[in-house]
Amino acid sequence: MKAPLPPLLLLLLLGAQWAVGTGSLPACHYPPGMWCSSWEIAVACQVEKQCVEYYQRADAKPASLVQIELYYECLCGGCKEFLTSQLFPTWKMLKDIMNVTLVPYGNAQERNDSGKWVFDCQHGPEECQGNTIEACLMNLLASVDRYFPIIYCMESAVDVIKAVQPCLAIYQPELTTEKVMECANGDAGNQLMHQNALRTNALSPPHKFVPWIVVNGKHTDDLQRQALNSLFNLVCNTYTGTKPDACKTEKDHIHMNMDGVCLN
Structure with a gap:
């Protein structure tokens, strides 16, 4: 004893x-x-x-949090839908049992031009700018509790770029748009996007489309399907610890299809 x-x-x-x-x-x-x-x-x-x-x-060892990684691009319709209708609401309800990692890059391509990284994005320069702004928000605010509501606000808007200022005003008024754009237009944003490119290109298996969802370090067709249909239920069922009260009622499936994904 x-x-x-x-x-x-x-x-x-x-x-x-x-x-x-x-x-x-x-x-x-x-x-x-x-x-x-x-x-x-x-x-x-x-x-x-x-x-x-x-x-x-x-x-008893505490149960590990469910790790959800989202690889996406800010102007892809399927990415916007998954982030706003599934990932953010699920995180709001289950943040005590899950971690969220956002990687804005998606199907972009990068090349090195005289020591600076140049990006070609699937939906044009505006998407590259939006991806970089969101990467800068994560870097500047550090905590998912601080930056995720802003990114959700931006992705819910018709114009992601124009939404930066009003979304900041709502959720983080102490951070100025000028500070964010200084990062996005400078070397810091360039390096952040390069790191996202490396992380995206290192996926195993390689991503074929976005949104590309990784659960506890794994991506399979079945996990992707479950996440698209009901991420909430997937997180609740995956968590090995004592379920929070929110998990006691299974949520309806949304049945997102593949029409909205953006192919690589």
Whole structure:
């Protein structure tokens, strides 16, 4: 058995529980802090079951958060739909059991021109600018709790670029549009996009379209289908720890099809 625990702790965890079942505390000659210090004492105090359950709970490793990575491009219709209708709402409800990683790059191509990276994006220069702005927001704000609502706001808008200023004003008014554009138009944004290119090009299997969804480091056709149909249910079913109350009711499937994806 393990070393003695604080008497008050064991009184709360074991003594009260025992009293509920029997109407009185056990007639043993050991203080509560010793009840789980050895198996002999646990038997003498009639708390064997409680001691075993307590140490099982204490030794249990916390469940790992479900890791969701989204590889996307800011002007792809399917990416916008998945981010706004599935990923962001799911994150808002289940952020305690999941982590979200956003990688804006998608089907872009990069080349090195005299030491500077030049990008060609599927939906033109505006998409390259939008991807870079979103990468800069992540870098400048660091926390997903701070930058994800802004990116959701931008992706919900008809014009992603024009939405930058009003979305910042709503969610992070202390960060100026000028500061974000300084990053996006400078070396910092260029390097951030290069890192996103490296990360996207290193995917295994290589991405064939976007949105490309990776769950706990894995991408399969089945995981992609489940994520597109109901990311909420997928996260709840994947999480191995105690389910939050939100997971007790399964959400309806959205049945997103492949029509909106942007092929590589």
